[in-house]
Amino acid sequence: MTRTCLTCGGQLQRKETEAHARFARRKFCSPACYQAADRHTPPAPRFWSKVLKGEGDACWIWTGARRAPYGQLKAGNRLIKTHRFSWQLHYGAIPDGMHILHKCDTPLCVRPDHLFLGTHADNMHDFASKGRHWLSKRTHCARGHEFTPENTVVRRNGSRGCRQCRRENGDKARATRTAAAATLTHYQRELRAPRRTIERST
DSSP, X not given: OOOBOTTTOOBOOOOTTSOHHHHHHOOOSSHHHXXXXXXXXXXXXXXXXXXXXXXXXXXXXXXXXXXXXXXXEEETTEEEEHXXXXXXXHHOOOOTTOEEEESSOOTTBOOGGGEEEEOHHHHHHHHHHTTOSGGGGOSBXXXXXBOOGGGXXXXXXXXXXXXXXXXXXXXXXXXXXXXXXXXXXXXXXXHHSOOOOOOOOO
16 A cells, blocks of 8 residues: 655655564655644644533543643644634633633633633642642651641641741740850950940030
């Protein structure tokens, strides 16, 4: 069976080290022909050909190439994440410095009403609040204190802190300052003491 390249029309030749199944799937004779065909095909049709739309309010899942955990698509001479491409396709350009976040928490979803704009801080807070950050699964801090509701501090970026560690660090800092003050010489104390105003007799 003779097979031809979809770009240049040349006959496809099977390489000695190429498996039969791989040769049967190949459509181009060289990487150059593959890239030429990819450039001539607009990104929007290629995008929709690899989107699996769910019923009702379900996610629209990208089934093409991915770079974990997001899908990616070649648009022009660069790769773009598919959820960002979907946003641009439906709502226009993304403002500088803004991220595209998922309401559904499904990285491969490209459904436009499942996406929303947010800053980097919003992205990190959303990431941590949904339990996807590896630190959010820890039950104890580095010093072994349990993350109970009474012992947990939630920072602005959504990460957690240990109240017991804060108290211990504060006590240690105060003890260090007290010990340092006790070792001051008389001359050093005089230098640190507030200056006394000497009234000159007139």
